[in-house]
Amino acid sequence: PAIVRLWENAWSEFVPFLDYDVEIRRVICSTNAIESINARYRRAIRARGHFPTEQAALKCLYLATRALDPTGRGRARWAMRWKPALNAFAITFEGRIN
DSSP states (O other), X not given: OHHHHHHHHHHHHHHHHHTSOHHHHHHHHXXXXXXXXXXXXXXXXXXXXXXXXXXXXXXXXXXXXXXTSTTSOHXXXXXXXXXXXXXXXXXXXXXXXX
């Protein structure tokens, strides 16, 4: 009963979501990449403990980000994965994405 009530209460917010293309819905629902990079940042910061300056902390986060794709080939994979979604965004929100 609690789940049914939750769906009924949120139905008006959920229905517009179904109007988007599958590619757009897939991007909206997927937060795995964001959660993954946040976990990497937390791990890098926890391993070092504290930082003498703000620039040292930013350098640590930069190096953690670079370590995600040390060969630089991830950009091609990213482009292939996002191309259908970007095309759908360009069609749906014409003039807003360039």
